[in-house]
Amino acid sequence: MATAVHENLPPLLDSKADQPPLFDGTTRLYTSYSCPFAQRVWITRNCKGLQDKIKLVPLNLQDRPAWYKEKVYPGNKVPALEHNGKIIGESLDLIKYVDSSFEGTSLLPNDPAKKEFAEELFTYTDTFTRDVFTSFKGDPIKEAGPAFDYLEKALHNFDDGPFFLGQFSLVDIAYIPFVERFQIFLSEAFKYDITAGRPKLAVWIEELNKIDGYKQTKTDPKQLVEFYKSRFLVWLTQTIWFYQIITWHLSES
Numbered sequence: 001m002a003t004a005v006h007e008n009l010p011p012l013l014d015s016k017a018d019q020p021p022l023f024d025g026t027t028r029l030y031t032s033y034s035c036p037f038a039q040r041v042w043i044t045r046n047c048k049g050l051q052d053k054i055k056l057v058p059l060n061l062q063d064r065p066a067w068y069k070e071k072v073y074p075g076n077k078v079p080a081l082e083h084n085g086k087i088i089g090e091s092l093d094l095i096k097y098v099d100s101s102f103e104g105t106s107l108l109p110n111d112p113a114k115k116e117f118a119e120e121l122f123t124y125t126d127t128f129t130r131d132v133f134t135s136f137k138g139d140p141i142k143e144a145g146p147a148f149d150y151l152e153k154a155l156h157n158f159d160d161g162p163f164f165l166g167q168f169s170l171v172d173i174a175y176i177p178f179v180e181r182f183q184i185f186l187s188e189a190f191k192y193d194i195t196a197g198r199p200k201l202a203v204w205i206e207e208l209n210k211i212d213g214y215k216q217t218k219t220d221p222k223q224l225v226e227f228y229k230s231r232f233l234v235w236l237t238q239t240i241w242f243y244q245i246i247t248w249h250l251s252e253s
Contacts, residue, residue: 005046005049005051005212007051007216009033009056009058010056010057010058011058012033012058012059012060013057013058013059013060013065014059014060014063014064014065015060015063015064015065015066016065017065019065019067019068019071019072020057022071022072022082023082023085026055026082027053027054027055027081027082027083028054028055028056028057028081028082029041029042029045029054029055029056029057029079029080029081029082030057030059030068030072030073030078030079030080030081030082031056031057031058031059031078031079032058032059032060032061032078033058033217033219034061034219034223034224034227035061035078035079036177036178036180036181037077037078037079037091037177038078038079038091039177039217039219040079040091040092040094040095040173040174040177041079041081041091041094041095041098042056042079042217043173043176043177043213043214043217044094044095044098044099044107044170044173045098046212046213046214046216046217047104047107047168047173047211047213047214048098048099048102048103048104048105048107049104050098050102050103050104053102053103054081054098054102059078061078064076072087073087073089075089077089079091079094081094081097081098083101091174092122092125092174095107095170095173095174096108096170099170107168107169107170107173108169108170109165109166109167109169114158114165114166114169117154117157117158117164117165118164118165118169118170118171121154121164121171121174121175122171122174124150125174125175125178127147128147128150128151128175128178129178131143131144131146131147132144132147132148132178132182135147136185136189136228140186140190140192141190141192144182144186144192144194148194148198148201149198151175151179151198151201151204152198152199152200152201155200155201155204156200162200162203162204162207163204163207163208164204168208168211172204172208173214176205176208176214177217179194179205180218180219181219181224181228182194183195183205184221184224184225185224185225185228188221188225189225189228189229
């Protein structure tokens with residue numbers, strides 16, 4: 001894995017920002033410092049030691065430039081990679097592309113059993129994130145528990161290291177941006193410790209927090225909690241208020 005590199009992060013580009021040159025030979029990662037999908041590719045870039053090869057172009061997603069959709073990436077999402085005269089999107093595809101197309105130690109093992117398990121875990125990522133996000137509008141302790149149990153069980157599969165495939169890999173990169181956010185928010189908003197009764201998961205998080213290429217990408221916990229509260233807890237408060245009104249009317253009828 002690449003050694004630590006201190007990087008001065010470029011400022012966010014908003015709707016008033018000029019578009020960087022397109023297809024001028026520079027490889028650019030269009031990203032957001034707050035997006036977990038984009039964070040996957042950012043971590044991969046860092047852990048491959050590609051800070052000098054892939055330039056970050058961070059966008060303000062609340063005030064994104066019109067030129068991004070019109071001239072760069074019609075999907076208007078991040079991440080997107082500008083490389084060799086083309087634009088590539090979708091975070092899971094991108095982390096594999098960056099790993100295979102650029103120099104540096106591979107972040108996927110050659111072992112067939114580990115490769116097969118990696119694909120299984122990549123496939124599960126959408127289910128994992130959907131189930132946990134959905135639980136925020138219900139009972140997270142009950143509804144999100146099975147998703148974290150799945151990770152705990154998966155971490156028992158190989159005993160040659162603390163990560164999903166034993167050694168650090170793209171699979172860990174695929175999950176940690178979301179686990180990072182879920183751990184912070186569930187603890188703050190619901191007093192739910194996702195590592196309680198899950199020792200492998202606890203060690204996994206601890207070991208990832210030692211990796212410089214990941215640590216440099218971590219989101220601000222306070223901003224994260226405020227964002228998730230505004231997105232999910234307002235809905236939850238309104239729902240509780242609605243059911244209290246219904247209960248009151250039924251008791252009066």
